[in-house]
Amino acid sequence: MSKVGLFYGSTTGNTKNVAEMVRNELGADNVDLHDVAGAGPADVGGYGILILGVSTWGLGDLQDDWEAFASSLKSLDGRKVALFGLGDQQAYPDTFVNAMGTLYEKATEAGADVVGAWPTDGYDFGDSTAVVNYEFVGLALDEDRQPDMTAGRVKAWVNQLKVELGLQTETEMSDETLQPPMGGRI
Ligand SMILES: Cc1cc2nc3c(=O)[nH]c(=O)nc-3n(C[C@H](O)[C@H](O)[C@H](O)COP(=O)(O)O)c2cc1C
Structure with a gap:
């Protein structure tokens, strides 16, 4: 798979x-991690797929x-975010x-194809500009109130991304998710 550029800012x-x-969920070899505190516009250039945290x-x-x-999020035409x-x-x-x-607004204005929408079920809040068409525009996480849910949410979201980004074939998916039939003969 082509490399993913993951850009994050964190206080x-x-x-x-x-x-x-x-x-780690995507596979460390597949991802370049950039703290935006030390990054510039040129760093965004090379990636067809960007993840922004x-x-x-x-x-x-x-x-x-x-x-x-x-x-720095300019000219993202044809890129997945x-x-x-x-x-x-x-x-x-x-x-x-x-x-x-x-x-989300900046990325779409720059022409990106934003993937990875996430349901609002399981959260309790009043309003958010990150909700569009009744869904979050990406994965919402709350380390202050729901830290125990983070690992599971990240895992599920990354699996969803692999499919939406075409990083995992249907065959690989079905192999992974295939369950033995219930009540089957041993
Ligand atoms: C002063 C302050 C203001 C904050 N404002 C918001 C806010 O407006 N909306 C929100 O969802 N979280 C808000 N938060 C919560 C932080 O986003 C949250 O703690 C987050 O996990 C911090 O992540 P970081 O350590 O990567 O920066 C705020 C936290 C602090 C301390």
Whole structure:
């Protein structure tokens, strides 16, 4: 598979940890990890597939390093982009993972084909700019209130991405997901 560029910004380390989980689920050899604090526009150039990870700060703002880096998301025509966002649904119920919504807007404006939408079931929040057509535009995670759910959500989302990005063939999928028939003779 062609290399994926995973770009993240993280203030206290939560988004960084998730970025590493996503990389490991995709296979470490397949992913280049970039902390946007040390990246520039040229780093975005080479990848056909981008994964962008961001936490929300202030009241619905981009994480600080993303504030500076977001303008690097230009000319993404024909490129696939997947998003994940971290937030706190209880303390910030009306701006939950808004930064993911901001990156979604920037990526679509730049012509990207955004994949990896995720259901809102299982979260309890009031409003989010990251919800479009009743779904999150990418994977929403809450390390403050639902840390035990993160690993399972990441695993399921990465499996979904593999299919949506065509990184895994149907045969591989069915081999992996094929269950023995219930009540079958041993
Ligand atoms: C001052 C402050 C403001 C925050 N604002 C928001 C917010 O508006 N929306 C939200 O969903 N989460 C908000 N959060 C929660 C963070 O996004 C969350 O803790 C996240 O896991 C931090 O990730 P990071 O360590 O990778 O930056 C805020 C947290 C703090 C401390």
